[in-house]
Amino acid sequence: SAPRASLDPSSARSSVMPVIAITLTVVSACAINVGKGIQKKASKSLPKLSLASLRSYLTDPNWRRGLELDVIGGAGMLLALSIAPMSVVQPASASGVAILAVVSHAYLGESLTLREWKGVASCGFGIAVLSKFARGGGETRALGAFRLMVAIGLGFACLATPSVISHRFRSGASAAAAKRYELIKIGAQCGTCFALSAFSVKAAMGFLYAWRLFSAPIAFGVSGTLTAMGLYFQTAGFREAGGGAPPLVSPAR
Template structure:
């Protein structure tokens, strides 16, 4: 179990740090296209190439971790990528990390240890190929419900001639993208479990292909939400939804179970809560601190929804050319 957790941490570190290096490398590069000169310029940029290979290496490690450990353990631990990114940004990029960031990092780290102490190997031999359609059906029903609500809010905003997204719209888009990212990890794990249960080995690349489609759809949704809504709301909802989806789908679709031993069960549940709390703190730290810094005389004032200005958010999602996001959970980073 600890080996898989370490692989997950290395994978999410490679994924997140790789994206930062890719972003820094693209500062002096033209927009990515299939033109030969553009491809050569990217291939000749040392920083971008290092980030690219770190991203790919992280994706391979994540697949290895998913093949050996329960997704209800791997998915929450992958959320610690933001903590690793904060530390990297602080010491390498010399970015300021505030007190709430450090608290979030500590919570994520302690939560990972707790998950390691409480997690245990799972027997997925009882999994059936029919579980895949049931998972797809459940996710589809959830999206029908959420999209119906999203359409209602969009129509109301159009009638009131509002420009910015309402909070409910931002939440729904974040939840939808997070659910797709979490589902992608579950489907990848399902492929490995079905292969071990005696199904044809071709089921593994088939499930990975489906997970790529899920993550690509989540990427499109999240990108649209980040452009039109507030990054802090969309990113937080996506991160939490990805973790919760991985845990619930692992327990319900893959037959994973909570430990029988009360102590191990307590550690596992506590670890899940601490990781989620740490992720929320790291994503929302700047916003939370800004609320405390407001003058007391203005603390009670609220701006009307129609005049709300989109916040840049302390965290943005750097996902360009990311294979990891096409097979596992989304990674967030500090802007």
């Protein structure tokens, strides 16, 4: 009889782990965007976000429930980043855009055009294809000092660029156009904070694997700060948007 092919455990693991990470990412994206929908609906009855009104947000049960779902989803996304490379998790996290569109339609009562529904369907198809062909990456490595400084510089540049562009386009624009530019700026800054937070966690995991126990807590602290900034921009955008949702550019959360 023909010899039975042996299954390499490492090969099997490299095939299964990306699928687990993608599933976890999609579930986390559901929690994040349902939480965003709840926060958006609750913010309509709350004052404009400021230090003085922050207590009103924290004591509102609906807004707090949305924040809890958002944080739980973010934790799930970070777990997915710890078991799969960002090149797998980041495209899967784009499902959040499709989920947010469905939540906006079903929960917030916002209408979607046929083109937008096609975008939702194509996003779902892309996730299915990614799950089929994704493969695990190598082990996480700690960043060198030069690469870390370059990453920090690029991060600050990405965070500051939306403000510079928005200020330039708002000069001489109508009130409606100025508000639209402001929302785009807030959405870009929000997504940048979340993406940089995910990168910081990935860097922190690399520091842990390399036993750089001084650098790892700093990277985790930076991630927490960026996440808090992202939540601030997100809440400010929800309140500023009024009847519509602000554009959210969040490649990886």
